[in-house]
Amino acid sequence: MPGDRQALRHRLYALAAEQAGYFTAAQAVQIGYSHQAQKYHVDHGNWTRVDRGIFRIPEWPAGPNDxxxxxxxxxxxxxxxxxDSAAAAYGLGLLNPAKVHLTVPPDFRMSDPVVVLHRGVLPDSDVTTLEGATITTxxxxxxxxxxxxxxxELVASVVDDAVATGGVTAGLIRRRMHELSPDARLRADRVLAGTSS
Incomplete structure (x- = not known):
């Protein structure tokens, strides 16, 4: 029995390591923790309940984008x-969002007061992972x-930082400007005029 518990804990920690110490109740069930076992671990301080159905290993080291x-x-x-949240996570510009910005599919129905939802479908080429979080490139x-x-000025701070760090080039931004609205294209033209490629 102790070996089984140790194997479960090892699998849970391996999953949590990919997700900044977080895991869901559904993931815990898949690993082998019953709902009763989950309650036990929360009650005994082994896990911290972060939200309904979301837990974290309490001793997990904190990171800036956890x-x-x-x-x-x-x-x-x-x-x-x-x-804004992706820009802040990458350290681009002067953005310091008070809410978390997420792009979600058009049929997404969940909501939370601290979340700003942007609806759309992103191609795989526009999505990556940063410290366990799925994030836009x-x-x-x-x-x-x-x-x-x-x-x-705020837009320019983000563009300048992205170009300066090598995350993108002005040329790459220009090649994708056709995806922007007419007003945003004009804004991009003005900002890029002051940016070196």
């Missing part, structure tokens, strides 16, 4: 961290910020 994993799990892996993030913000 909370983003929690929201991807909350969405049942249907959301992608995007827009730097290029997609830049395009989303250009589209969603009118403050050109």
């Amino acid at each position: 909370g983003l994993v929690r929201w991807v799990l909350w969405s049942k892996h249907r959301a992608v961290v995007s827009h 730097v290029l997609r993030t830049v395009l989303d910020v250009i589209e969603s913000h009118f403050d050109e």
